Amino acid sequence: MKYSGWPDPGDLVVGNVDEIEDFGVFVDLEEYEDRRGLVHVSEVASGWIKNIRDHVTPGETVVCKVLEVDESSQQIDLSIKDVNDHQRSDKIQDWKNERKADKWMSLAFGEDMSDEQYTTVANGLLGEYGSLYDGFEQAAIHGKEALDGTDLSEEEIEALVATARENVSVPYxxxxxxxxxxxxxxxxxxxxxxxxxxxxxxxxxxxxxxxxxxxxxxxxxxxxxxxxxxxxxxxxxxxxxxxxxxxxxxxxxxxxxxxxxxxxxx
Incomplete structure (x- = not known):
């Protein structure tokens, strides 16, 4: 699932290193549609950087903190150095979980599910639990009751619960x-x-x-x-x-x- 909007300053985002220049690194944001950010060389790592390519490589997955967003100029300023190891690990795990949940959506409703249905179901889970993965996890644990607060149809809830209980590994x-x-x-x-x-x-x-x-x-x-x-x-x-x-x-x-x-x- 990719968001169509913009991240907010302070958000942590997952990105893929696309281009490396002497002045900074261009990063494609994995969680947003057609969004790209720039990590200025001063935000790549702490201390003096002799060669920026010693710190990042093309194709590398990185976690960045959003510093500023200018929608009018389509510019997102990012920082890699402002993300600590704990934040990086948690964010990568959350991102991986959402990718799993995105696949579970296809299992629940088929590869040919419409964009409209995907959006409706996703918004229902996001509104109730803040993420697709957490929505599936709660459905696996509590069944239909976990989705009572959503506006989803009975058929959609049944499909989500069945898929969740087949695929989600729940801590007990x-x-x-x-x-x-x-x-x-x-x-x-x-x-x-x-x-x-x-x-x-x-x-x-x-x-x-x-x-x-x-x-x-x-x-x-x-x-x-x-x-x-x-x-x-x-x-x-x-x-x-x-x-x-x-x-x-x-x-x-x-x-x-x-x-x-x-x-x-x-």
């Missing part, structure tokens, strides 16, 4: 808790079994959550939750423990719960 976290279940009744085994079934969800577990309950050693059982964020995971874990506690209490038993956390990126 795991949280683990332990519940001890006791029943004084002769049918105590059945009481515990009912509490474990309740802990597993009874259809109340959100789609984006994976929950499992496993035996540790009498009377303790492990509840493990995998979810896209700690809040979602912790809410699901607490809800699971509450269901087990309520179920065993109805039968005259008791439940004690404690938990631990562990972050995992997949």
């Amino acid at each position: 976290v795991n949280v683990t808790g332990y519940v001890q279940l006791r029943s004084p009744n002769p049918e105590g085994v059945d009481d515990v079994r009912a509490a474990l079934e309740a802990a597993e969800g009874n259809g109340e577990v959100p789609d984006e959550v994976e929950l499992s309950v496993t035996y540790v050693g009498a009377p303790e059982y492990r509840i493990k939750v995998k979810a896209p964020s700690y809040k979602v995971a912790e809410d699901a874990l607490e809800a699971s423990a509450d269901r087990a506690r309520d179920a065993i209490a109805e039968r005259g038993g008791t439940a004690q719960f404690h938990r631990e956390r562990q972050l995992e990126d997949e």
Whole structure:
């Protein structure tokens, strides 16, 4: 996706080094249609520059800070030296993510999707999440609910969600808790079994959550939750423990719960 407008002063932009002259570097902006900027030699690197070609090469991808924009003269002044390593890394990753999302748009709606439809869908995602990639990521995690705030049609939302869930790699976290279940009744085994079934969800577990309950050693059982964020995971874990506690209490038993956390990126 390329923007048709102009960047603003202070923006970070990704560009491709097109021409190198003694006075500076011409950079084609990758994120904008038909936009080109100039990095004056004094903005290429800190300190005295003996040979500008020691610092940049033709075809190199660079991240620049926009210094000034003069639309009337079609001029964009850029700086390479004002971008630190952290900013450069983050911007390149964001740019790569948007390129992925652009391909996912084609997967969702076909290579022949019209410019009008592309613009409509893109604006819906940008308006809600600020980027195409973030829109796809939220659709992968939360499904149709993530796009409720947009004006997209039901068919468009379904296509986005299906494509997102096939292509987006979502970071997940795991949280683990332990519940001890006791029943004084002769049918105590059945009481515990009912509490474990309740802990597993009874259809109340959100789609984006994976929950499992496993035996540790009498009377303790492990509840493990995998979810896209700690809040979602912790809410699901607490809800699971509450269901087990309520179920065993109805039968005259008791439940004690404690938990631990562990972050995992997949």
